Amino acid sequence: MIDKLEMFIALAREQHFGRAAEECGVTQPTLSAAIKQLEEQLGALLVLRGSRFQGLTPEGQRVLEWARRLVADARTMQQEIRSGRHALSGHLRLAVIPTALAYLPELTMPFSKEHAGVTFSILSRSSVEILSLLENLEVDAGITYLDNEPVRRVLQVPLYRERYCLVTAAGAPLSDRSHVTWCDVSTVPLCLLTPDMQNRRIVDSILAGVGMTADPTLETDSVVSLFAHVRTGCWASIVPESLAAAFSSDALKVIPITEPDAGPLVGLVTTHREPHAPLITALLRLTRRIAGADPRPQ
Known part of the structure; x- marks a missing residue:
């Protein structure tokens, strides 16, 4: 079922059957069939269909929330099993506000030294996009502003104030x-x-x-x-x-x-859930050590 839930998440994100299928690396008929099978398994209509994608039903919205949790848990389980047998490895996806890109090596360099088997993807995105990417499981963590606009339902580790x-x-x-x-x-x-x-x-x-x-x-x-x-x-x-x-x-x-010497707080954010995947746990540990601060759940 996990693969079907991943396709469902992709469809909800892309809002287009063709683009979602391309993202998942399958044909459009395969994705459509997987969504149909998911609906049959759950006994509920999840997607409003016409000549094109028309949105999710109320049941589809609730299933989307569960799908994100279940897929995240499955990925965490896979990482834990893999890290239990070998040194920490995998791929860490980070989304960063443009003004914090110059700071990012303060995290990636020591992390890479401690965990040589980990690779990175770094995206430059706005603060709003970062929260959306986290919610949709497209990135593992972000670096964004913490105190200027609401940052909800994420775990925060303050890093520095912009000057x-x-x-x-x-x-x-x-x-x-x-x-x-x-x-x-x-x-x-x-x-x-x-x-x-x-x-x-x-x-x-x-x-x-x-x-x-x-x-x-x-x-x-x-x-x-x-x-x-x-x-x-x-x-x-x-x-x-x-x-x-x-x-x-x-x-x-x-x-x-x-006059005034004003500057907002910038920090690392990730999903507020336990347990975290080993890669995220290691990133949080390093970030707290560098920042000398405890996380602030909100």
């Missing part, structure tokens, strides 16, 4: 300052992340708190694009210090922003 700085080209306005205020940064042409990114909403909120607005002349969802445009000297940007350090060069000036 913001102005990044600008040498010779550009404000580049000769040792520090700037939030009022100062609103006076120069800015390129910022797009409004769907929580980092941008945090920056907008801080500026609003001092009576200013950002009014960027360029927006992007790419950190690489952000720094590429700053290097031209036509724009400046507001980014966390750790991210600025990763892109530092003689051509760029990194200037701390003060």
Whole structure:
């Protein structure tokens, strides 16, 4: 039944029979037959069908919650059996907010040294997408903001507070300052992340708190694009210090922003369930050790 539940989860996520079948590595008729068999086994209609996928029935929504739990438990069991015979191995899937990507090696490097048999997939995603990926079992853990917007039904391990700085080209306005205020940064042409990114909403909120607005002349969802445009000297940007350090060069000036010295809490999140899979348990143990903090279930 587990394979059928995995197909059902994929269908609920993709909301399209063809895409779900492709994700599961089966033909569309095979997936459709598996969903039909699942409905027969459970004695309930789970999927609203027409010429295309039309959604889940109320029974389908309840089965989806159970399916996620059962599939997660099955994967945990498989990992535990495998790790009981051999050194910890497997594949760890992480989703990370773009502004925390520069920090991530602080976790992946020591983890890789302790568990050489583990490989990683790292996705750059928004905070909202990270929670969705966790819920749908598409990633094992995420690194996201903890205290700016609600982060529910996950286990949290705080890591660090973001500290913001102005990044600008040498010779550009404000580049000769040792520090700037939030009022100062609103006076120069800015390129910022797009409004769907929580980092941008945090920056907008801080500026609003001092009576200013950002009014960027360029927006992007790419950190690489952000720094590429700053290097031209036509724009400046507001980014966390750790991210600025990763892109530092003689051509760029990194200037701390003060008054107020505001910064949100960033941490690791994963599903709030016991027992965790061995890979996640090892990741939590390492994260707590690095952060020196206990998890905060919410």
